[in-house]
Amino acid sequence: MIPSPLWRWAVAAPIGALYLYGAAGLIGGAIPRNGAWQPPERGVxxxxxxxxxxxxxxxxxxxxxxxxxxxxxxxxxxxxxxxRSIGWGDRDFYIGTPTWWDLNPVVVLKGAVGSGGSVMHVDAVPEPVAGPGVRAITLRPDEYARLTVFIRASFAPGPPIKGYGSWDAFYPATGRYSALRTCNAWTGEALTAARVKMGAWTPFSATVMWWLP
Structure with a gap:
């Protein structure tokens, strides 16, 4: 039988680590980069x-x-x-989780500690309507060029991979997914590369979105 103090530590340690990770993510997301950036009146x-x-x-x-x-x-x-809707993430999680009902805790844990591969996920979509879950940003031509360079550099050589349906596809990607570099951190890095005002480290979706008008 596990001694009581050790049992308490075994339960408290992962909970404490999650709290620390959450706090660090919020702090990292609150530190601005490209603080002087303002959107242009016209652009891309x-x-x-x-x-x-x-x-x-x-x-x-x-x-x-x-x-x-x-x-x-x-x-x-x-x-x-x-x-084209473009995202970056863990290969096993992305390909193996077409819906949240397919979520596998083992895959989530594996990605958090560091996965062995990543993919780009691309959807062909009509122009979206801006709202709470979709934010529009206007970029200067040179800023859009920087964003394009960053996204293109995230694609790795190799053939496309079948998507969830008829409207999407996966592609091999560069980089290693982990709790430190999540899909949202990638989005933040891409916008930072475009010189958009963004948090220094954005592991959560909220830490990306709260910077966008």
């Missing part, structure tokens, strides 16, 4: 989407045809949509 419009856990960046489809090809989607007709 992009969107940031949030489903409450995961964030992604929605960009115009034009200019991505060499990397994201119509044939990569289950039904190439979806490529007619004028926008």
């Amino acid at each position: 419009r992009v969107y940031v989407e949030d489903n409450g856990i995961h964030t992604g960046i929605i960009v115009p489809a034009a200019g991505w045809e060499d990397l994201i090809r119509p044939a990569d989607f289950g039904d190439p007709r979806y490529a007619r949509h004028g926008w």
